[in-house]
Structure formats: structure tokens, C-alpha cells
Amino acid sequence: MNDSGEHGEKKRSRRPSQERTAQRDPERTRAAILEAATREFAENGMGGARVDAIAERAGTNKRMLYHYFGDKExxxxxxxxxxxxxxxxxxxxxxxxxxxxxxxxxxxxxxxxxxxxxxxxxxxxxxxxxxxxxxxxxxxxxxxxxxxxxxxxxxxxxxxxxxxxxxxxxxxxxxxxxxxxxxxxxxxxxxxxxxxxxxxxxxxxxxxxxxxxxxxxxxxxxxxx
Amino acid sequence: MNDSGEHGEKKRSRRPSQERTAQRDPERTRAAILEAATREFAENGMGGARVDAIAERAGTNKRMLYHYFGDKExxxxxxxxxxxxxxxxxxxxxxxxxxxxxxxxxxxxxxxxxxxxxxxxxxxxxxxxxxxxxxxxxxxxxxxxxxxxxxxxxxxxxxxxxxxxxxxxxxxxxxxxxxxxxxxxxxxxxxxxxxxxxxxxxxxxxxxxxxxxxxxxxxxxxxxx
DNA sequence: CCATCAAGTAACTGTTTAGTTACCGGCTTG
DNA sequence: CAAGCCGGTAACTAAACAGTTACTTGATGG
CATH class of the missing domain: 1.10.357.10 (Tetracycline Repressor, domain 2)
Known part of the structure; x- marks a missing residue:
């Protein structure tokens, strides 16, 4: 659609590449962490829950967890x-x-x-x-x-x-x-x-x-x- | 790290110190650990309870805790x-x-x-x-x-x-x-x-x-x- | 086509933790 | 009295832990 020089206008995608879009999905990662955390906290309590375990359950890593949610608490x-x-x-x-x-x-x-x-x-x-x-x-x-x-x-x-x-x-x-x-x-x-x-x-x-x-x-x- | 005098290292002082006899009281120590553990586990759960905290609350140390009760569980x-x-x-x-x-x-x-x-x-x-x-x-x-x-x-x-x-x-x-x-x-x-x-x-x-x-x-x- | 920024990875760090070891000293008993 | 047992202390260790840093990858705008 847009080719060049459109100032101020956010464009959706210059390239289709739709089959790769799923690779990076902040919203899905966020949701996965939240769901994994729910299970981990429910099963082990606050003291027993492990941040590493949450990251692993969510299919991601600690870096993302701290990025989206700040800290364990x-x-x-x-x-x-x-x-x-x-x-x-x-x-x-x-x-x-x-x-x-x-x-x-x-x-x-x-x-x-x-x-x-x-x-x-x-x-x-x-x-x-x-x-x-x-x-x-x-x-x-x-x-x-x-x-x-x-x-x-x-x-x-x-x-x-x-x-x-x-x-x-x-x-x-x-x-x-x-x-x-x-x-x-x-x-x-x-x-x-x-x-x-x-x-x-x-x-x-x-x-x-x-x-x-x-x-x-x-x-x-x-x-x- | 070896000691120079093999027999001389251990010394025994023959003091009566009878007023100190109450110092050693296995039953009281045991009871103190149990009570301290009750409070610590109640306040923090199994995952959150700290063995050091129990020993400190009981006015003793970890060695006695493991001696009387085996382990945390x-x-x-x-x-x-x-x-x-x-x-x-x-x-x-x-x-x-x-x-x-x-x-x-x-x-x-x-x-x-x-x-x-x-x-x-x-x-x-x-x-x-x-x-x-x-x-x-x-x-x-x-x-x-x-x-x-x-x-x-x-x-x-x-x-x-x-x-x-x-x-x-x-x-x-x-x-x-x-x-x-x-x-x-x-x-x-x-x-x-x-x-x-x-x-x-x-x-x-x-x-x-x-x-x-x-x-x-x-x-x-x-x-x- | 390159500068930039966000998504994501993995190895690292300082601290905390359960459990252990080395040692101390008084009491009992042969 | 000496041998050793028992109650007790404190420093230690290996592993686990929350949180961080240095880095890679990929999409996008100019």
C-alpha cells in the first residue's frame, strides 16, 4: 500500500510475511506468563512458587517475565x-x-x-x-x-x-x-x-x-x- | 591445620558450676523447637518457613533441630x-x-x-x-x-x-x-x-x-x- | 540499507537456604 | 580420672533462588 514518505501515518505492514508473524507475539507471551503463573502460584503458594518454573511453563524465560510484570510480587x-x-x-x-x-x-x-x-x-x-x-x-x-x-x-x-x-x-x-x-x-x-x-x-x-x-x-x- | 600437641588440645575444667545445671534441658529444647516451628509454619507455610528462623525463635540452633526431628519435613x-x-x-x-x-x-x-x-x-x-x-x-x-x-x-x-x-x-x-x-x-x-x-x-x-x-x-x- | 527499537535468549551474580561438619564442655559411670 | 556420651554452638557447603546483564534476532521507518 504505502510506499514511502508518508509522514506521521502508522502503516500496518509493507511486507505480507504473515506466516512469520506468529513468531513474535507480545500479547500471547504475556498471556502465557499470566496463565503459567496462575497455575504455579495456585499449586505452590507465594513462598513455594518458582520464577524459573513459571517462565518454563509459559514457554519463555525470566527476562520476559520481568519485562512484562516487574517482579514476582x-x-x-x-x-x-x-x-x-x-x-x-x-x-x-x-x-x-x-x-x-x-x-x-x-x-x-x-x-x-x-x-x-x-x-x-x-x-x-x-x-x-x-x-x-x-x-x-x-x-x-x-x-x-x-x-x-x-x-x-x-x-x-x-x-x-x-x-x-x-x-x-x-x-x-x-x-x-x-x-x-x-x-x-x-x-x-x-x-x-x-x-x-x-x-x-x-x-x-x-x-x-x-x-x-x-x-x-x-x-x-x-x-x- | 593439624594441631601441634595431640593430647594437649582438649582441656577439661573441673568447675562445679552447679547453678548452671538447668542449662541443659533436652525436653525443654525439644518443646521450644516444636512450638517455634508451629508458629513459623503457620505464618509462612511449608514453602515459606525457614529452618533458621525456627531455630532462632526456639532460642537454639539448627543442629538441635535436625538432631531431634530429622529434617524440615x-x-x-x-x-x-x-x-x-x-x-x-x-x-x-x-x-x-x-x-x-x-x-x-x-x-x-x-x-x-x-x-x-x-x-x-x-x-x-x-x-x-x-x-x-x-x-x-x-x-x-x-x-x-x-x-x-x-x-x-x-x-x-x-x-x-x-x-x-x-x-x-x-x-x-x-x-x-x-x-x-x-x-x-x-x-x-x-x-x-x-x-x-x-x-x-x-x-x-x-x-x-x-x-x-x-x-x-x-x-x-x-x-x- | 542502515539505524533503531522491541522481542527474546542464555549465562551470570549475589544472596539465601537446607542440611553438615568440626568442635566444645559438662555429666555419668566403670 | 578417663572414656565417652549427650546437649549444645558456630562456621561451613552445595544447591537453589530472584533478579540482572550482555547479547541475538527480526521487524520497521526513514
Whole structure:
């Protein structure tokens, strides 16, 4: 297209050479590092994660990792932020206010449980971050506003349920959410010690389904009038 | 590097120094290492814990640590075992079968919550062990039989409650225990991220008391007829 | 066609770490 | 008292680690 002397105009490519374009791909390298880091931090925690291991898993090297993310701690924070954005985004799509209050809460419980089940790395990252008393999360400005929406929506649904007379007056939005999250988080994140000491394989589909029903049952009976 | 006088190098001073006899105390040193290790592993996890830090915290040195416990992994397992023995021993003293079924379950819920609250290092060690998929706990023969008692006692109490018509027929002992443990564990172990993202300090006495009541409420309403 | 800059590689560095070794000194016992 | 055992100290070592530097490769604009 452009041949010469066009001043100020960025041109896309003078040569086609499209088959080689994939060689250098900053965006893909960046994404690969982030994904590899997510797995490495989830599997080994902050103290146990190895920068060399992340680079190797991503199919690149340490130089790129430091180039894109600064250092190990900043990379870790990035991983944590992405994990939170992931669940909160999926949660928003639920629109729990569209159904009846009872169905809305049940849906939130089911969603949370299934999201935890499908994203063990998220649970693991939470565990690591709490071991360190939210040392890195606290520094993140980005995540503070992400959660007001959840509590707001939950408050509305509970209000509606109280008006309709199906929920008790003392039902608290934060308590309801913590109840749902507790039951899912503990069962899954502690499945290894629990399975060992109680001699039952908690990850078996039969037990998983029973616990899913249990979570919905417990959550609803605790707020129903 | 050889010494000039072969016998003269070792000297023995024949001082009584009886006031120093307490200096050497194997049992105390051992206990100090175990306690220091508990704190270090709880605060930093397996990957983050430092053997030097444990020795320093115990007021001794690495040589003694390796002498008494073999290596870092065996010391960690020892710490974990002691933590489990601690809670299960205290739990046994409850005798939840002595009261009415409803009171018995309520007592277990209260005990578990308060034990978790007073032993944050236990929660932390559980978290670390689960991060590693119970890698070390699995090797421990000692802990397997420790837990059958808990489930046995719980089964009896539930049976009695069902006979008396106060509990639903579907109430399951493991589910009841997991419910109690979930609600306590998650609230406390994840308090740092939760306080940060929801902008409420969960460790405040007001909130702690509210959650204690909530645990008992949720547990009982979920099994009452 | 060459100057420039970004993507990417690999070897290196200073420090930290788990684990070891050499040694010390008091106590017990034959 | 001497032999040696046991509780204890401190300096050491080899490996692993986070982070850096020197360099190569390739695309692009002038």
C-alpha cells in the first residue's frame, strides 16, 4: 500500500510475511506468563512458587517475565486480580434479581459452588493470600469497587423476600453470602485432609452432588420464615 | 591445620558450676523447637518457613533441630500431628451426648468456633497441608484413628434426636460436622481478604459474636424438623 | 540499507537456604 | 580420672533462588 514518505501515518505492514508473524507475539507471551503463573502460584503458594518454573511453563524465560510484570510480587498480584475479576464477572451475569427471591438465592448458591468446583486455582490463591493476611490484595485499588455490586444485588433480593414474607427479617446479605461461600470453600479447599481423616473420598461425584444439595438446603432453611 | 600437641588440645575444667545445671534441658529444647516451628509454619507455610528462623525463635540452633526431628519435613509433620491431637482431645472432653441432642449439636458448634478462634495456627496449618494435597498427613498412621470417635459420637446424638422427633431423618453426621467446620473455618481463615473486599473488619467483637450466633442458628435450622 | 527499537535468549551474580561438619564442655559411670 | 556420651554452638557447603546483564534476532521507518 504505502510506499514511502508518508509522514506521521502508522502503516500496518509493507511486507505480507504473515506466516512469520506468529513468531513474535507480545500479547500471547504475556498471556502465557499470566496463565503459567496462575497455575504455579495456585499449586505452590507465594513462598513455594518458582520464577524459573513459571517462565518454563509459559514457554519463555525470566527476562520476559520481568519485562512484562516487574517482579514476582507484582506478577502474583496481577494473577490474584484476574482471578477475582473472573468470578465477579461471571456472577454479575446471573442477575439473581430476575427470579423469585428464593430461586435467586438458590441460584447464587449453585453458581458459587459450581464456580469453586471448576476453578480450584481460585480457591488456592485465596488461601495463599489469606496466609499472608491479604498483604498484596490490600495494595490493589482495582478490586475494592468490584464487590459492592454483589452485596447490593443480594440486599435487594433479600429485601424483596422479606416484603413477600418468605424470608426472616434478620437475614443479613453479608451473612448469606458468607454462608454460601463457606460451605463451598471449606469442602473443596480442605478436601484432601478431610478425605484422609474421615476415610471418604469427597471428590466422588455422588458426594459432590449430595453436598451441592446440602448447600442450597442449608442456605435457604437458614433464612426462610 | 593439624594441631601441634595431640593430647594437649582438649582441656577439661573441673568447675562445679552447679547453678548452671538447668542449662541443659533436652525436653525443654525439644518443646521450644516444636512450638517455634508451629508458629513459623503457620505464618509462612511449608514453602515459606525457614529452618533458621525456627531455630532462632526456639532460642537454639539448627543442629538441635535436625538432631531431634530429622529434617524440615518430619518436623512439619510433627507439628501438624500435634495440632490435630490438640483439637480432637479438647473435643472429646465435651461429651456432647450428655445433653439433649439439640443442645449437644449446639455445644459442638460453639466449641468448634471458639477453638478455631483461639487457635489460628491450626487453621493455617490445615490450609498449608491442603495446598499440598495432604501430602504429609497421608503419611501419618497416627492420625487415622483419631477421628472415628468424633463421627461415632455425632452419629449417636443425631440418632437420638431422630428418635425424639426433633431432627429430620436425612441429617447426616459428616454433613453436620462439615457444616459447623465450614462456617467457622472460612470466616476466620479468609477474614483478611473478606475484610478487605467488603470493607468490614470481621475480627471486631461485634461481628464475631454475630457470626457465632449465626453458626449455631444455621446448623440447627438445617437439621431440625 | 542502515539505524533503531522491541522481542527474546542464555549465562551470570549475589544472596539465601537446607542440611553438615568440626568442635566444645559438662555429666555419668566403670 | 578417663572414656565417652549427650546437649549444645558456630562456621561451613552445595544447591537453589530472584533478579540482572550482555547479547541475538527480526521487524520497521526513514
Amino acid at each position: 507484582q506478577l502474583y498480584l496481577r494473577v490474584l486480580e484476574e482471578a477475582y475479576v473472573g468470578i465477579r464477572t461471571a456472577e454479575r451475569a446471573l442477575h439473581i434479581g430476575d427470579r423469585s427471591p428464593e430461586e435467586g438465592i438458590g441460584e447464587l448458591a449453585l453458581f458459587t459452588w459450581r464456580y469453586f468446583l471448576q476453578h480450584p486455582e481460585f480457591l488456592s490463591l485465596l488461601g495463599t493470600e489469606n496466609l499472608h493476611r491479604a498483604r498484596w490484595l490490600r495494595q490493589s485499588v482495582r478490586l475494592k469497587e468490584l464487590h459492592s455490586h454483589l452485596i447490593g444485588e443480594l440486599t435487594d433480593v433479600l429485601e424483596q423476600g422479606k416484603k413477600q414474607g418468605v424470608f426472616i427479617e434478620t437475614a443479613d446479605p453479608l451473612h448469606v453470602y458468607l454462608t454460601i461461600a463457606s460451605l463451598g470453600y471449606f469442602y473443596l479447599s480442605n478436601q484432601y485432609t478431610l478425605s484422609t481423616i474421615f476415610g471418604r473420598d469427597l471428590i466422588e461425584p455422588t458426594h459432590l452432588n449430595a453436598w451441592e444439595k446440602h448447600i442450597v438446603h442449608v442456605t435457604l432453611t437458614s433464612i426462610k420464615r | 518430619q518436623l512439619y509433620l510433627r507439628v501438624l500431628e500435634e495440632a490435630y491431637v490438640g483439637i480432637r482431645t479438647a473435643e472429646r472432653a465435651l461429651h456432647i451426648g450428655d445433653r439433649s441432642p439439640e443442645e449437644g449439636i449446639g455445644e459442638l458448634a460453639l466449641f468448634t468456633w471458639r477453638y478455631f478462634l483461639q487457635h489460628p495456627e491450626f487453621l493455617s496449618l490445615l490450609g498449608t497441608e491442603n495446598l499440598h494435597r495432604a501430602r504429609w498427613l497421608r503419611q501419618s498412621v497416627r492420625l487415622k484413628e483419631l477421628h472415628s470417635h468424633l463421627i461415632g459420637e455425632l452419629t449417636d446424638v443425631l440418632e437420638q434426636g431422630k428418635k425424639q422427633g426433633v431432627f429430620i431423618e436425612t441429617a447426616d453426621p459428616l454433613h453436620v460436622y462439615l457444616t459447623i467446620a465450614s462456617l467457622g473455618y472460612f470466616y476466620l481463615s479468609n477474614q483478611y481478604t473478606l475484610s478487605t473486599i467488603f470493607g468490614r473488619d470481621l475480627i471486631e467483637p461485634t461481628h464475631l459474636n454475630a457470626w457465632e450466633k449465626h453458626i449455631v442458628h444455621v446448623t440447627l435450622t438445617s437439621i431440625k424438623r
